[in-house]
Amino acid sequence: GQCAQVCPTGAIVAKSNIDQVWDAIYDPDKIVIAQVAPAVRVGLGEKLGGFAMGENVARKMVTAMKILGFDEVYDTCFAADMTIFEEATEFLDRLENNGVLPMFTSCCPGWVKFAETYYPELLPNISTTRSPQAIFGSIARKTLPAKLGVKPENLVVVSIMPCTAKKYEAQLPKFSQDGRPDVDYVLTTNELAQMIQSMGIQTNELEPSAFDMPLGFSTGGGVIFGATGGVMEAALRFAVEKVSGNPMSPIDFKETRGLAPRKEATLEVAGKKLRIAVVHGLANARKLVEEVKAGKAAYDFVEVMACPGGCVAGGGQPISHDKDFRTKRAAGLYDTDKGRQVQKPQDNYWVDKCYAESFGGRPGSHEAHTRLHTHYQNRSQLFDAKSPILRSKKEDAL
Numbered sequence: 001g002q003c004a005q006v007c008p009t010g011a012i013v014a015k016s017n018i019d020q021v022w023d024a025i026y027d028p029d030k031i032v033i034a035q036v037a038p039a040v041r042v043g044l045g046e047k048l049g050g051f052a053m054g055e056n057v058a059r060k061m062v063t064a065m066k067i068l069g070f071d072e073v074y075d076t077c078f079a080a081d082m083t084i085f086e087e088a089t090e091f092l093d094r095l096e097n098n099g100v101l102p103m104f105t106s107c108c109p110g111w112v113k114f115a116e117t118y119y120p121e122l123l124p125n126i127s128t129t130r131s132p133q134a135i136f137g138s139i140a141r142k143t144l145p146a147k148l149g150v151k152p153e154n155l156v157v158v159s160i161m162p163c164t165a166k167k168y169e170a171q172l173p174k175f176s177q178d179g180r181p182d183v184d185y186v187l188t189t190n191e192l193a194q195m196i197q198s199m200g201i202q203t204n205e206l207e208p209s210a211f212d213m214p215l216g217f218s219t220g221g222g223v224i225f226g227a228t229g230g231v232m233e234a235a236l237r238f239a240v241e242k243v244s245g246n247p248m249s250p251i252d253f254k255e256t257r258g259l260a261p262r263k264e265a266t267l268e269v270a271g272k273k274l275r276i277a278v279v280h281g282l283a284n285a286r287k288l289v290e291e292v293k294a295g296k297a298a299y300d301f302v303e304v305m306a307c308p309g310g311c312v313a314g315g316g317q318p319i320s321h322d323k324d325f326r327t328k329r330a331a332g333l334y335d336t337d338k339g340r341q342v343q344k345p346q347d348n349y350w351v352d353k354c355y356a357e358s359f360g361g362r363p364g365s366h367e368a369h370t371r372l373h374t375h376y377q378n379r380s381q382l383f384d385a386k387s388p389i390l391r392s393k394k395e396d397a398l
């Protein structure tokens with residue numbers, strides 16, 4: 001929740017890796033690259049000052065990060081586009097081949113851990129596609145040593161995330177190879193702001209710069225991942241075109257937008273009915289899951305985000321007292337999407353190229369399955385309703 005980074009009593013402290021990131025930046029042997037999640041760019045400005053609430057500050061943020069000493073600054077939205085290639089392909093495969101439905105999204109580690117702990121029977125329903133952070137880590141390890149001419153052990157991968165759960169996700173042993181984690185360090189939006197402010201950088205006065213290529217190029221579909229409903233909308237941009245065979249298929253699915261506790265729609269595509277739902281906040285997720293289990297609600301595809309409002313309101317984002325902060329930050333992402341010439345993830349030329357060069361040529365290939373998908377763990381043994389404290393002790397021991 002919101003207090004994870006700033007709990008006034010210090011009772012809840014998420015570990016900060018700011019010092020390790022500085023050490024890596026000042027180590028002449030290391031090349032330090034960063035990926036920045038979509039929600040960060042519409043939250044950071046509030047903390048730094050001099051920007052409107054929800055303003056997309058990506059271009060000045062990139063300049064500030066270069067001044068800090070990051071060698072390359074890339075965009076998690078690239079990996080979000082790739083996530084859609086995998087996740088929507090997986091969904092269509094489940095739909096056509098009587099696979100397990102409804103399929104739930106897997107981008108949010110808060111939701112995934114919740115399901116692993118309280119609803120292990122639902123694990124086959126969760127998409128096996130890794131989250132954008134994890135997919136980015138995988139791409140970075142695979143492609144960047146050769147591209148940047150750096151020894152694998154000297155490449156340091158940093159994520160800037162709106163989220164404290166992403167710190168936990170990056171540490172999972174399954175997201176590593178050859179004993180090296182795909183993502184070395186995760187900093188929150190607030191921690192990045194702290195680094196920028198500690199250097200006295202006045203970000204709003206900087207010249208803009210673009211994310212580095214090719215892992216900095218994304219479509220509008222990748223950008224809206226940061227708002228509740230955005231993953232579903234991006235997936236529909238992909239899936240509806242695939243099913244209808246019509247490249248002029250709609251790209252706006254406004255049923256998925258906004259802050260209603262549950263958003264649902266039935267879409268008619270090429271004579272088929274697609275029933276979709278979007279929930280945010282774990283209480284809303286629990287309610288939907290209970291209804292699905294009791295046979296009271298039927299869907300094909302469900303997006304779940306643990307934070308009310310989605311990642312724009314994640315636990316690593318600046319705390320706001322404006323009652324409309326979620327809407328304003330989401331608007332920053334939807335405006336950015338509207339301003340993009342390329343809005344459908346499947347039209348991301350650089351993702352296509354990345355598949356061709358490094359991931360077996362297409363989504364769902366053997367290579368893609370090995371490096372872009374995952375499996376889940378039943379953690380229900382960790383849950384003891386009578387003794388939540390014991391539970392966290394048991395968890396520490398794992």
Ligand code: SF4
Binds near residue numbers: 107306314
């Ligand atoms: Fe993290 Fe919240 Fe986004 Fe989930 S919804 S990925 S917990 S910021």
